[in-house]
Amino acid sequence: MKTAPRRSLVVCVAAAVIATSAFAGAPGALASEDEPPLITPRIDKFLDYWTPATGDKPQFDGTVRDADVLTHNDRVVSWMNHHATGAGDDTVEPGTEVFEAMQDTQLDGPVYDLSLTIGTGLGQTLGEYYIEGRNDGSLPLTSAVISPRDGLAGAFIDFEGAKEAFQYPRPFLPSAQDEVLGHDCQNFDAHTLYDIRKGKEWATDKGDLKIHKVPDVVDDTGQFTAGEADPEPVSLAVNYVGHRGLCGAGSFPSGHSTSASLVGITLATLLPELAPEILARASDVGNHRMVLGVHYPLDVIAGHMGGELGLATLWSDDEVVSEAFEPARAELVAYLEKRCGDTLAACIAAQTAAGKQYSDDPFGGASLVDADGRVLVSPQVVSDRASAAAVYTERLTYGFATTGKTGLPADVPADAAGLLKSSYPTLTADQRRSVLAQTQVASGYPLDKTGEGEGSWQRLDLAAAMSARVQLNTDGSVTVLDTGVEREVIPAPTPTPTPTPTPTPTPSPSGKPRLPVVSG
Structure with missing residues (x-):
């Protein structure tokens, strides 16, 4: 045993x-x-x-x-x-x-x-x-x-x-x-x-x-x-x-x-x-x-x-x-x-x-x-x-x-994110789970248990997930850009600050200045 x-x-x-x-x-x-x-x-x-x-x-x-x-x-x-x-x-x-x-x-x-x-x-x-x-x-x-x-x-x-x-x-x-x-x-x-x-x-x-x-x-x-x-x-x-x-x-x-x-x-x-x-x-x-x-x-x-x-x-x-x-x-x-x-x-x-x-x-x-x-x-x-x-x-x-329902969304088992800890140590558990979700194979193949409550182990593609180029987005989500390559996490782009508008100066009146009229 x-x-x-x-x-x-x-x-x-x-x-x-x-x-x-x-x-x-x-x-x-x-x-x-x-x-x-x-x-x-x-x-x-x-x-x-x-x-x-x-x-x-x-x-x-x-x-x-x-x-x-x-x-x-x-x-x-x-x-x-x-x-x-x-x-x-x-x-x-x-x-x-x-x-x-x-x-x-x-x-x-x-x-x-x-x-x-x-x-x-x-x-x-x-x-x-x-x-x-x-x-x-x-x-x-x-x-x-x-x-x-x-x-x-x-x-x-x-x-x-x-x-x-x-x-x-x-x-x-x-x-x-x-x-x-x-x-x-x-x-x-x-x-x-x-x-x-x-x-x-x-x-x-x-x-x-x-x-x-x-x-x-x-x-x-x-x-x-x-x-x-x-x-x-x-x-x-x-x-x-x-x-x-x-x-x-x-x-x-x-x-x-x-x-x-x-x-x-x-x-x-x-x-x-x-x-x-x-x-x-x-x-x-x-x-x-x-x-x-x-x-x-x-x-x-x-x-x-x-x-x-x-x-x-x-x-x-x-x-x-x-x-x-x-x-x-x-x-x-x-x-x-x-x-x-x-x-x-x-x-x-x-x-x-x-x-x-x-x-x-x-x-x-x-x-x-x-x-x-x-x-x-x-x-x-x-x-x-x-x-x-x-x-x-x-x-x-x-x-x-396929023998089951096809086209179903990803269904990652709860503990599976741990499998990517050493591959992507800077990502959170939710982000690693997203990488697994984006690299899962399609649903419906024999032994797939998508939608039955515990996730699908059959659909996990660890070779793809562990060799992914991952884009970290500004909202904290991740996007898998490619697989079968050297793994990489691309930092989220730094937002370009919106420039503060410079006030437009008020132009002076044209011509010579008018002198005040003095009575006397």
Whole structure:
């Protein structure tokens, strides 16, 4: 269960400094008095599309309520599974999207985890420094906040309870139980989805989704063990069969996506200077679960919402901000500047000038287009800040058609403004909330709860909000001028004072002055 114990916030700096590695034990004893919020009520729009099994029915014996939505769910995961670079190969090679997906299976692994793999979002140079610093013990406060195993923020949300609530079968499970999966998985199938799959080009004649099962691989690249005293190769496996936790656990929501969102938003708030790139890399983790054929896009979107919910709770707590997040940011910035030998801004500029910013080409330029020419999945190429923000935005909806009311006004959750504290420290909470409102995606997509009383987590676009040019107006309101750029708050224009009119002098009468007449 991914929860933080309910006790006063403490920072055990001594224990953190003693730890020689981020993975040699809990480096920072951080906890919050904040009760981790429940993710299930925020993502329960899924019940509009699927009714879970009840009573003594088999685990995944639910009912399809919206075939169109769940069919799109199927189509996207099957396409990604077959079109990521390296897909379908008998061996998994470094440098492919499939290999990166296998590295991202290490949610809270004993050697490396998502808080390290997502570090590549900092770019080639700064990412390498970050990974080394996490591994050699140089960043204890950062580790104490971000670790998905026991970090204050990285392990804040419980997603297992939600999986139990919705009970949706994984994409790789057969629609009919005539395939031997392995002893632990033999009683699990997706027969309730057979009717929406039969005859589809992304399904087999048996009604199974076309899913290529990625073989095991050993990671001997050393990419995420740099800085460790004695690094060893890491065995990576999806465990499609013989692993009760994967085939028997519900697909919705994605635990990896939830954890990646917690970790990614945490890192983005610690380094808002690179927020769009970090968030794009964090969203790769959700993509990677589909590349491996173990999750659907709705699972990924729901997990992303859970991360937003958790970090908004923590960033709304002033004590957590002052005693945990701000010290971690100070530590991380100081470390990166020391390694780079310049200011953080200058280091980022130099990295970008050298073409070493975060980049990605997950599908080798391919895209999924429907019969009407609508792009369901773009190539999702990341090459700069603007494209990183655009890819993140696309992954908020994954090409789904709208199912709810469209054209509704923005609906920002109450605590969400805290997510922008580090990005725009000079703005008020209301002004930050306005930035979130102006950058929200449109209403009506699956899982959107606009107008239901608590705001819409699904519509929040943090990559856009954290990379905005914001105009401060004279009346105290703010206007978002652009996104996907270097974040900036433009001061309100100074009013030009109205000049005081100069009195016009009265002209003297023309001609010689008349002398008074004196009688005498």
